[in-house]
Amino acid sequence: MKLIEFVTANWMLILIALSSGGMLAWPLVRGAGGGTLTAQGAVHLINRERAVLVDVREPEEFATGHMIGAKNVPLNQLEEKLTGAVKNKGVPLLLVCATGARAQRAVAMAKKLGYEQAQAVSGGLKAWKDANLPVEKA
The missing domain is CATH 3.40.250.10 (Rhodanese-like domain)
Known part of the structure; x- marks a missing residue:
């Protein structure tokens, strides 16, 4: 139950962290197919x-x-x-x-x-x- 409360209370921080990780990984993904x-x-x-x-x-x-x-x-x-x-x-x-x-x-x-x-x-x-x-x- 505490995990759900944490995610609900911090959904924006979680979204920012996931977006940042995606932006860091993008050059690797793009370079691999380029x-x-x-x-x-x-x-x-x-x-x-x-x-x-x-x-x-x-x-x-x-x-x-x-x-x-x-x-x-x-x-x-x-x-x-x-x-x-x-x-x-x-x-x-x-x-x-x-x-x-x-x-x-x-x-x-x-x-x-x-x-x-x-x-x-x-x-x-x-x-x-x-x-x-x-x-x-x-």
Whole structure:
């Protein structure tokens, strides 16, 4: 009986708490279906599912620093060179650029080529570095 009295007396506070929780969870829910993933999510896919990293920046940008093990296929050459660089279309394909904008465009191209598990790393190399993840130079 006391629970009902508590809920009745504090219904507005309960509603605010539920709304706040929903607002905090929304970016996670939206991100999961948006085709992008965090740097930590990328690490998980690399370690657990042998995901392949493809950096779509220009070779000069790639040479200044890139994710360890990433292959460089510039965005303007992606349609011609991706199938040669990544032969297995069944593995997760992680596309990255400086900030994530070019990688988002690359996802659409990769999916058109048959890479159904293509995803962009949200925030690109900047987010990777911000997460203190390793970078190598060419």
